[in-house]
Amino acid sequence: MLRTYGPYALRRIGQAVVVVLLAYLFTFFVISILPGDPITSTLRNPENGFTEEDIARIVSYYGLDQPLLVQLAGSLGRFVTGDFGISLRSNLPVSQLILDALGSTLQLAGAALLVAIVLAVTIAYGTQFLPPRFGQGVLRSLPSLFLSVPNFVIGLLLINVFAFGLGLFTMIDTETPWGTFFAALALGIPVSAQLAEVLIANLDHESRQEYIAVARSRGLGQSRLFLRHLVKPSSLPAVTVLALMVGELLGGALITESIFGRVGIGTLVEGAVASQDLPVLQAVVSLAALVFVVVNLLADLAYPLLDPRVTVGGRARAVSPAADQDIRSDLQEEVSIV
């Protein structure tokens, strides 16, 4: 396994680097096509009353009057050496802006991921073991509800109820534990939907399998059945969804942070997009690409560990179905206990 893993991992890391660089280039060209930049849009605010000549001198200081390729070469050169440059909007170093924002976003995204997983697993568990008359239907409809209610609506509802209504947190300090919890809830609820759907579908599929019927007929405990025989085979697609959720968390963080008034990568992006602050956008997009690629890489590397039937390096390995083996040994245990 290790022999096939090495080249496989190396190839994937190479791909990751290319993806990050392409994201960097793509951002550069997309932003460059758009009209304006933060410097001129600030200077052109009629309130300021600057002449075109004034604007041109400032713009020239920032090198924005240089040809595109010269700007790109400079920016790429700095990027490769780990220098993200100076934000055009705030004139502060981009690395400082990102470092200041990152902690809050990681906290929010981590908490939201936890919320999403707990929610999804709880819902999925409920759909299998709650009697159909007592809420199973409601549970099954939850994921589509979660998906159909926009993130910002959930956020505004939570703020209205828990901040303004119950006073658990305030808009002035949303980084308190309660503030973080509700922001994570707002972000985690829609994200949990896909995971729950996939878990439910797989659990439904697995529970129709013969070995489960056998296990049930032998009186295997419910939790044990769920954890040992249903979750594991159902978790492979869930890992894929989990990896994709990282993208959703990054995107959702943008809205959640700005609604909850948290400073993070999301609000940083929001400000940078609104003002076309290229150095900040490039750094954040590259960072996001990096995170996304790394997470997906980890997911890919985790597959073979979850299910030996997954092929690595293009070579198929014939393995007897894991579930069957497990169930056999488990049944033996149960029988011996009886």
Next chain:
Amino acid sequence: MSTQHRTRGRRALLTGIGLIAGVALIAGCASGGTAPAADESAAPTEGGDITFLIDSLGATWIPNNSSISSYQGHIWGHVTDKLIYVDAEGNLSPWVAESWEESEDKTEFTINLKDGVTFSDGTPLDAAAVVANIDIWAKGRPDEGINRIGLFPAANYDRAEAVDETTVKVYFTAPTLSFIPTLAYHGSILLSPETLALPADQQADLSNDIGSGPFVVESWAEGDSVVLTKRDDYDWGPEALNHDGAAYLDSITYKQVAEPTLRTSSVQSGQADVAYNASPQELDPLKDEGFEIAVPRYLGFVNGYALNTTVAPFDDPLVRQAVQHGIDRDEILSTVYTSDWQAAESFIQSNVPEATDHSDQFAFDPDQAADLLDEAGWVEGADGVRTKDGQELAFTLYPNPYLATSQAVDELVAQQLSDLGFAVTLEAYDVPTYGQKVIGNAAIPANEITRSFVDVGTVAGVLTSQKKGDEDWFKVGTSDQTLNDLSNQIATATDRDDRAAVADELQEYVLAQAYFVPLTQIVQRVYVQNPALEGVTYNGLAYAYYLDAYLTE
């Protein structure tokens, strides 16, 4: 499968409605309580912290590049002082400058400074410091990314000199009646020479920016908040405020909350004291609940359209006049705004000392407007749109993205003018795109425009293109001799009373030519406030100032 989906959808919908109803109930209960009325006779209490929720903290903190922004201006106003104070009626009074003298020809100015004023790092605010400030307001350091101050009369500026510790002389190459008023402008903030000498990227760190104001920066986080704490040894507030010593409040926290309803709801639920820039529709209900609403006007131009005299159909004065008389300003006030807003009386705000009432020159009169269009040869077609020589009477409006209510106003105007036979289309852009496509574009027929200023002399710079840097709002260039003469007289005036007479003539002329179509007086800063906060003052630029403010609870 499809039925199952539909059932799920319906269930989801019902659950959602239940949730929303529940939330509305709770929110309703929470905001039901009205804050107790403040005791007017109570003496100011020391101490207290207030929270000011703001839509944005703007872009950079480089003082010259940000101090006249609508957002950062709040913070600069408390961290720094100005030489002169301007009140809401445009009256100038001493602040850091104790007195000033002007030469007969208004080219030399002497500023006498208050003794003992210091920056918060202990260095003196003396004549040398003032000279360093005036120099950078006039010139900036554009090669290092530091702007000059946009409205400073830079074209005439020669030099500033420190005569002694507390006396500064400033020289101009031509009469500059606007110099002294400009010292009260929100861009003209006094910073320590050490701050001014810093490179742009270090000035962008707010904690490096040292002023002499009643508050100092305690902490700040980019895009999030700025916390100001009071300076105990402060004792040189504007004379007009009659306030001795330091501020009453201990701290002011400016916190960015982008969503407008969250700002007002925070004040409603007692979690914050001031919500900046609520939408006009929210104001009346808040007032009914007992919250303080302040809609101070700034000195400057009203909100309205500068018409481009070089493009059809506005190359014809009759059509321009038809637009003036075709707009129902009362409907704009009652539909888009509240009773706190006022109709325009001229193209400058009525609190500008030189403003005179010319509202009859552009009164709403649809019959007169229709007659004017008939006279100009525009004939109404079957579809209600007027045509002339095969051309439709059409133009495009570009809502001003710097004004939240602009699009609503433009939609209403488009509707009102279409009743007269105009075909008006709207194209709305965001700030960067607007800057690229609309500002400075000579083909735009009507520019929705407004601007604050502290001196009516500024008007001259927008009317023609006689001087380099003139904005030529109506694209008349130098073709209108009357306009040239009037704006020259305004620009080179050496006496305020004489200039006021010319200003009246100029307003009459510009409106008679229908170069400018006034809409409403501008309110660009709206404050929703906890009634327990007393003693707030608003200067001529409509910024809230908390030197004299205190909490009654």
